[in-house]
Amino acid sequence: MIHFDGVGKRYATGVVALQDVTVRIAPGEFVFLVGPTGSGKSTFLRLIQRIERPTAGRVVVDGIDLGALPAAQVPFLRRRLGVVFQEFKLLADRTVADNVAFALRVTDADPAEIGPRIQWALELVGLADRADDLPARLSGGEQQRVCLARAVVTRPAILLADEPTGNLDPEAAWELVHLLSAINLRGTTVVVTTHNPTLVDILRRRVIELHAGRVVRDEARGLYQTAP
């Protein structure tokens, strides 16, 4: 589903974010991407979304070689991806339902499908009764669940979450990861970057550890840190 073949990324500033990264993520996998700040986790996700382009190697997502993808086709790639952000990125002046609908309305979704899909996504994240609230009336955990609903409402093949629990208390973080697992069980490939050892250690999913832009560990049922 996601192939990185010898991928390197050097930014115009000279900073090397990734070096010779070769990773294969199969459809339906759940992957934790761990490593210290600046190790290249966010760049890894940005390459998948074609926000950045590699300076070496090849990135293939869902069978599409992103290096050969014309700019005009990038939006159609992104429609196959759902993204959850650490800082939520909700539109403060729109209701929960409008925020979720936003992803559908701006991507040519059939207007007749929008209502049922919003209902489905909000029920999935347990916020169907908060559809008419503005984000400011929601807790951090609830706001992140709205962000998750917006990410999955388009039924993406791949769900990317960049530090999704970074701004959440432990209980809300656990709820969110539980939801990510549930979505993964429906067949969606999930890639999560995190600094939260507890979640990684409890779930025991595939763990890819980056350090200074290189893959230093790739374990099928890994822990946050290598066992001593």
Next chain:
Amino acid sequence: MRLEVSTRPRPDPLSGAALRARRWPATVRAILDDAVGGLRRNGLMAAAATTTMAIALAVAGAGFVLSANLSHLAAILEAQVEVVGFFRRGLSPARQQQILEAVRALPDVRRVTFIGKDDALRRLQQTYGAMASVRSLLPGNPLPDSIEVRVADAGRVRAVAEALGRTDGIEDVVFGAPVVDRLVALTRAVRIAGGALAALLVASALLIIANTIRLTIAARRQEIEIMTLVGATAGFIRGPFLVEGALQGIAAAVLASVLLVAAYTGLANAASTSLPFLPLLPPAAVVPQTIGLIWLLSLAVGVGGSAIGLRRYLAT
């Protein structure tokens, strides 16, 4: 390679291209809805931007009106310039008529008037009332018949005067050379200054409007960022902003037009009664062009400014 909207886990039976073709009217509607929604949600910002644009447009329009009036004033002054040629005494009326026709045919000549010597004396007496009694002291009318020539372009006065001077039967030519030269320089300066002022005000209006649009777009950068990340096409993102820009441009143009028409009509009416010597252009002669300019500017800047303002946010 063409990617299609993901439909997993329930595949859509329609191909992406067919889907988009079928939804094209819906997309246009969505863009219009988004534009109206955007204006409603950002009401205060939109109102502030529209007012700023309206004021900038009104100032640009005022610059244009001022420039047109200065040009009109210069034209009036120039129209006063005339060349007077004095006929040699004893010239037959037929020869005088020939000369009149010849002068009329000269390029740049707007009007030619024959002034008989009796008319000339009458004018002199009217102009200088104190000299009215001089006539009785003189044995006859000492003034010659003359010809008054008005030229179309004050800058051509000298050439017309020289041509008149070369004409057989014309004894002397008078046109106040230094005054005409100064007048030509003055009217040229007035025209240039008026044009420069109008251009400056229009340029300021453009900058203010472009900056206002840039600010309104910057205030909504998160919305644009989310759109790009969830897979909205550049056209879809641009659409509502361009429509909003055009709607704001139209609203600003209406406001500016009303403001300017009211102000200039009021001023022209007041001037015609209180300051009749101030030769303001009648509103009908300048207002339509000014409104045209305002509308052109507002639409161009509303749409163009939005497109340019969006470019940096659509880079990724």
